[in-house]
Amino acid sequence: MDIKFLNKDTVHIKTKEVSILLNPANADLKACKADIAIQAIDNADLSGADCLVFDWPGEYEAKNVLVKSIAVKNQDKSEVRIVTMEIDGLNTAYIGHLDHVPTNKQLFEELSIVEVLIINPCLNHKQMLEIIEEVEPRIVVIAENQELKDAEGLAEVDKLRKEIGKLDVEIEEKTTIKISVDDLDSQIEYRFVTAG
Numbered sequence: 001m002d003i004k005f006l007n008k009d010t011v012h013i014k015t016k017e018v019s020i021l022l023n024p025a026n027a028d029l030k031a032c033k034a035d036i037a038i039q040a041i042d043n044a045d046l047s048g049a050d051c052l053v054f055d056w057p058g059e060y061e062a063k064n065v066l067v068k069s070i071a072v073k074n075q076d077k078s079e080v081r082i083v084t085m086e087i088d089g090l091n092t093a094y095i096g097h098l099d100h101v102p103t104n105k106q107l108f109e110e111l112s113i114v115e116v117l118i119i120n121p122c123l124n125h126k127q128m129l130e131i132i133e134e135v136e137p138r139i140v141v142i143a144e145n146q147e148l149k150d151a152e153g154l155a156e157v158d159k160l161r162k163e164i165g166k167l168d169v170e171i172e173e174k175t176t177i178k179i180s181v182d183d184l185d186s187q188i189e190y191r192f193v194t195a196g
Helices: 026-032 105-113 125-135 156-163
Strands: 002-005 011-014 019-022 036-038 052-054 058-062 065-073 079-087 090-095 116-119 139-144 189-194
Touching (some): 019 079, 036 065, 052 058, 079 105, 156 189
Parallel strands (some): 139 189
Antiparallel strands (some): 058 065, 065 079, 079 090
16 A cells, blocks of 8 residues: 655555545546545535545445545534545554544544554644554554644644654655555554655
8 A cells, every 4th residue: 555645635545456535636636546535624526526536424335445434523613534444454544634632432442443544734743642542553654744833843743753752763755655564563653754
């Protein structure tokens, strides 16, 4: 499975059999020729898309990929969706555009089988860490968001890297991350990438 952040909102996941876009804009759909588009937020009208579009909560199966989209209300009452997928034998989850850590224990029970956790960096570093500790994935992929910096110029991803003792782990520039079942280890592996 290949994972690439096309920008701070859109993630492209590709396997030998399927191409999936999370939160695509119309231009992303044309550029990546996706088989499946999944909206975790309502940021684009995909009604004319030439692929399967899942833009509501529920469970789906398409192209041998099991998808579950779970609705979560943000503090401002907007709805976002946490997306879980079974791809290439890997239980994968995408968490993005949350403005808080959900307190719903049932949600985290559903995420307890997640092996690969993809986080869109809209949360602060403490919130990201809390979610990682609740989910306990084997691999965490986090995009750097340079827009979220504190007064000292530190991005939230850098604060997270510092908090977990991973400042030595490089932020990979515009990289496609390749992950397979063979990469799963007993220790959590962190992969930090630039968005776009």
